[in-house]
Amino acid sequence: MSWDLKTDRPIYSQLIEQIEIKICSGIFAPGSKLPSVRELAQEAAVNPNTMQKALSMLEEDGLLYTNRTSGRFITEDAKMIEQAKHKLAQDQISEFLEKMKSLGFGKTETLSIISTMLEEAKK
Template identity: 40%
Template sequence: MGQEFNTNQPIYLQIVQRLCRQIIRGELGAGDKLPSVRELAVQMGVNPNTVQRVYSEMEKLGVAETRRGLGTFITEREERLRQLRDELMTEQINGFVDDMKEMGFTAPEIIDGVRKNLENV
């Protein structure tokens, strides 16, 4: 019942990324309650301490808030959620561009390739 995880990155960061992507896609919205620590641990097939670290990291990022006695919720600060979306987009684009440059592609070639790809979507 657990999830597949990449061995090159800590599991808690992978779960943070998955939850952030769910927020970006609109699967989790502002003010939504996240599963309890135990519930998410069972869903992900990880130790509850790992999930506690996930929620702590999300709080540090400003995308989740723990309400004593109620649980952990996605922040209601829409501006922070828009900022998260922009940050993740920039991170993905930077990684892609770095990979392309490493393979020897020029900026015009990258732009042309992206343009052609988007025309086929």
């Protein structure tokens, strides 16, 4: 489980992103139980308070829910997860194209750059 955290951004927000990704990619399976706050915190080499903050904020989106003392669980709603996944993908793409545009690369140009990159990689 990779938790590479950078120092140029609040840790809790990076945790939110990465947990969301683990859920959307299936690393954290629907309906399964999450490790405890303390375990997750240790895994990520982070203070339990920080992990708690990230998890409680994540719950607002509905991808997680808490059973008071038995722990936290991933939603069983596979459709919700699928939607979240596609929203994340769309956001990534939009943000990416936006940045490329600001550098002076139009959408089709950006597309062709990636295409040729992948062609090169195949060789």
